[in-house]
Amino acid sequence: MIRLLSVIGGSEASEEEYRMAEEVGRLAARRGYGIVCGGRGGVMEAVCRGAKSVGGLTVGILPGHTPNEANPWVDVAIPTGMGEARNALVVSAGEAVIAIGGEYGTLSEIALALKMGKKVVGLRSWELCKNGGKLVGGITKADSPRDAVALALEEAR
Amino acid sequence: MIRLLSVIGGSEASEEEYRMAEEVGRLAARRGYGIVCGGRGGVMEAVCRGAKSVGGLTVGILPGHTPNEANPWVDVAIPTGMGEARNALVVSAGEAVIAIGGEYGTLSEIALALKMGKKVVGLRSWELCKNGGKLVGGITKADSPRDAVALALEEAR
């Protein structure tokens, strides 16, 4: 079985997020991990592109009914037709999760992953707070793609 | 069609959360709204119980395969067998969402609701932060059950 890392983030990425996601893809692929993501643009495209640049395998779990909405660096496209309910599958398929930037869809994936007991590493992503901005644990913060991949994979299965 | 309000929160509730959820159920039912929730214990039980105490209708969208896991105040039990992926359905079914306390499952529902463009009102619940504990918008904070129901329903459909 190919070991998988879930990488999540927005379908629109800043230049910095795009570069970070590509680097995460490259580093994870070099460690022998396949990438599983939402299969679309932005961070999802970048991480697939990075992984493919060093021969990694990429899996895209898509919200719609057709593989055509996958970005060009997806090897295995799984169209679900389930919309946002597919987010649970993206994080369920990886041993650990790296979140890069991201909006509400990414936040839902972070929460679902934590609920499943997976390690979630955040790179310029959401933080969890309660009681007037008091940070609460859950997301492991990383400073760089290298740091993120190391943290995500250190406890992986 | 019966108008529905989604109420989300943990399957274990503190005494205060339980009382707040019951009150939310009562107030929403008096406004003519049915309650849709995850159908289990804690906040979900309390909100159903409150709604039933004044003759409201309650819908429980359950993670497992059987209606038997519903709390005794659920009128319409929808067993999904989908686990956490059912969270998307709980928030999709209501016109607006009230979150009371809650853990990661609740956070995933908050995020999915915001992604769907629904109003989310929080009562002692999660806050959304970025960049070292800086609060970002999204969740409307309420001080009391009365406040929460008023805020949730003021813009409902």
Next chain:
Amino acid sequence: MIRLLSVIGGSEASEEEYRMAEEVGRLAARRGYGIVCGGRGGVMEAVCRGAKSVGGLTVGILPGHTPNEANPWVDVAIPTGMGEARNALVVSAGEAVIAIGGEYGTLSEIALALKMGKKVVGLRSWELCKNGGKLVGGITKADSPRDAVALALEEAR
């Protein structure tokens, strides 16, 4: 908890199917059952209409993201955004299943219900065959709406 009967069938119904579905809705509601269906037109509309004509409760589990696609006789609309994957939920929610006419979507629901161990009663609906048209068991054949409701509810929970 309100006991539910799943009624499945095509979104386009012949006149005879429409009349049969209305009658099934009326009879089930008089027996105190709520109706759960796919919430749309044709057989789904007819069964809801029949149930509402005698004060029954109707639940529509919809394929799309919005309650607006429900027929006018749906009381509780559950938009899933899951497309055809919502079919599993329609049959999972009822104690037994009545199939009226129907195309491939209905066949998938029949199969899922049988897989879940539910009783499935067919009214002018699919038959199951193997080995060159040899009928195999599974679906209980009914001759009339009255017969279908009696057969479906005789062993219900």
Next chain:
Amino acid sequence: MIRLLSVIGGSEASEEEYRMAEEVGRLAARRGYGIVCGGRGGVMEAVCRGAKSVGGLTVGILPGHTPNEANPWVDVAIPTGMGEARNALVVSAGEAVIAIGGEYGTLSEIALALKMGKKVVGLRSWELCKNGGKLVGGITKADSPRDAVALALEEAR
């Protein structure tokens, strides 16, 4: 993108079904297709085993929450936690579908695939009937694994 063929069938397979499924896996992989299936035993195991014997890629979309329930010849395991609702994903991911033997779960996949407009080829599998055992179209009947793969792939995308 790797082109995928969906292969469906029971988690318990007769010796003949097992051999046929292995042969289907080998032939499809030689044609450059990856296999997508439910990831478990019986026909699903056999088709993965056949594909791997000639270097093909195999994807298993699993009903439970953990990759551990995958058979040993699955390369990419997607645990869905969705139970039978995952059947829609298995057929949605392939360009065409081959059904080998199978029980009600397989029948639901056949129906969902036909509903999605996919070509479904049957090898000793279900037949579709109405009106007292009259065969109706939908499933293309194959006589051998070779025949099945040829029929399935001739019109693929």
